[in-house]
Amino acid sequence: MPTYRYNIVKMVGDNTQTANFAERNSRIVLMLGVLVHLLLLFSLVFGFLNPLFDDATHRRGPAADFYAVYQAGQNIVDGVSVYERNPPSKVVPYSYPYRYLPFTALTLGQFFRLVSPPVAYALWILILESLLLINLKLTSRLFSNVEHQNIAVALWLMFSPYYLELFMGQFSFRMSTLFFWMMYYWSIGRHVSGDVLWTTSLLIKSNSILFVPVLMKLRKWKSLIVAGGVMIAFSLPYFLLYPDTIKPFARNFTAGLSAETIAGNQGFAALLGVCILRFGGHWVSYINEFAQNIGIMNEMIRIVLLIWTIVILSYSLLLTVRTSATYINELFLLWILTYFLTYKHVWEHQYVMLLPVFVLLFLRMCMQDGFSVPFKKVFWWTFAIIALPTPFIFIDKTQVLVDPEFYWTTAESLAFHLGKPLAVLILYSTLCVSLWKYGKRRFEMEESVKTVQVVAG
Known part of the structure; x- marks a missing residue:
């Protein structure tokens, strides 16, 4: 055999071995993901993972968020506000306050009322697993x-915030799923399907309103008008019938972060609040004194958080305007990250809404283009920080319902609050760098092509 033929055959063989090795390793990663997911499901029954999470240790029990929807459905039957915290007919053992639009109580709340609360909760877990x-x-x-x-499939399976989502019976994974589906359908040109999914998401949890700037960039005026009309049609009659319910729902958007909601909060706003209060010497570790000083503490964090929110929103808007529509999925991801950096209440389970971000960024990395280069340096360790539990188990100091935030030192508080918000900030910054570097360049190239076509015409 000639030497050159031998070299070619050897190179092909080496490449085949490398490809087989990579595929075998990816199967190991997938099997590990399946194993992790099975552990999450078993822990729902036996609770052995609960000590890893603040929300599973020092909050109300399993299904507390789901039971809020169940109780709201009962409130409608009883002619009581869905936001009533002390209804005359309490049909669940405990629950968090109901915070969604009336639509969820009018639909899912009524559906699940057909069975007992525990059975309804089990059905909800099956629905989430189906999604x-x-x-x-x-x-x-x-x-x-x-x-x-x-590897991409494994990203969905080895994600610890999903355990809290199941444990609490939350709706964030349903929102994450709708985010993923709508971006998928919009990207393949099935715009009506994407629009319907977005409108549905607005009725369920409303935080998908953060996509409005991107949809305005796409000039989806009809979709925006229809979605607004649907929200009004399904919500306004109820608010007119029960006018006192407008204020409790509006408080989700009008009230800022307060010191009492820092405990357990995994958002960047809460991290800033922790830094301001603890390094500024305003944090109070005794519950009675905390209640007396709450007004002063809230005032200390209000201005800084307002400035931070304005800066992040303004920069996200600037990038949205500046970036070519070629990177439309990346702009959707930008606004999901913007939510995590600015919203007042970001709990650990809500990080499931970042799963589409990681999957689509991984897809972008597989394209091997210049845009994805910066992500290769930060993707895996930011995913690890967000996918793994916080160090909570190592710093939990109390067995009572009171949150251990009051007993933590500054270092312990930062250990709990720092990791996930910082990872989000790094992802956001990396995405901003790539959009700034490549987004406008593509936009300028498109404009140049249009100009040439006009001149040629």
Whole structure:
């Protein structure tokens, strides 16, 4: 055999071995993801993972968020406000306050009332697991390479905030799923399907309103008007019938972060609040004194958080205007990250809404273009920080319902609050750098092509 032929055959063989090795490793990662997911499900029954999480240790019990929807459904039957915290007919053992639009209580709340609260909670877990299976199938379609498919699917499976989502019976994973589906359908040109999904998400949890700047950039005026009309049609009659309910719902958006909601909060706003109060010497570790000084503490954090929110929102708006529509999915991801950096209440379970961010950023990395280069330096360790639990188990100091935030030193408080918000900030900054560097360049190229076409015409 001639030498050059031998070299070519050897190179092909080496490449095949490398590809097989990479695919085998990706299958190991996938199996690890399946194992982690099974552990999460078993822990719902046996509770062995609960000590890892503040929300599973020092809050109300399993299904507390889901029971809020169940109770709101009962309130409608009783002719009581869905936001009533002390209803005359209490049908659940405990719950958090109901904070959604009336739509969820009028639909899911009524549906689940057909069975007992524990059975309804079990059904909700099955629904979430079904949504996860659909997401896994959809994720596989995005990747032609088996190695990349396996890793992308594993991202969904080895994500500890999903355990809290199931434990609390929350609705954030449903929102995450709708985010993922709508971005998928918009990207393949099925705009009506994407628009319907976005409108549905507004009725369920309303935080998908953060996509409005991107939809305005796409000139989806009809979609925006229709979505607004649907929200009004499903909400206004109830608010007119029970006018006292407008204020409790509006408080989700009008009230800022307060010192009493820092405990357990995993948002960047809460991290700033912790730094301001603790390093400024205004944090009070005794509950009675805390209640007396709450007004002063709230005033200390209000201005700084307002400035921070204005800066982040302004920069996200600037990038949205400046960036080519070629990077429309990346702009959607930008606004999801903006939410985590600015919203007052970001709990650990809500990080499931970042799953589409990681899957689509991984897809972008697989394209091997210049845009994705910065993410290769930060993707995996930011995913690890957000996917793993916080160091809570090592700093939990109390067995009572009172949050351990009051007993922590500044270092312990930062250990709990710092990791996930900082990872979000790094992802946001990296995405901003890539959009700033490549987004406008593509925009300028498109404009140049249009100009040439006009001149040629």
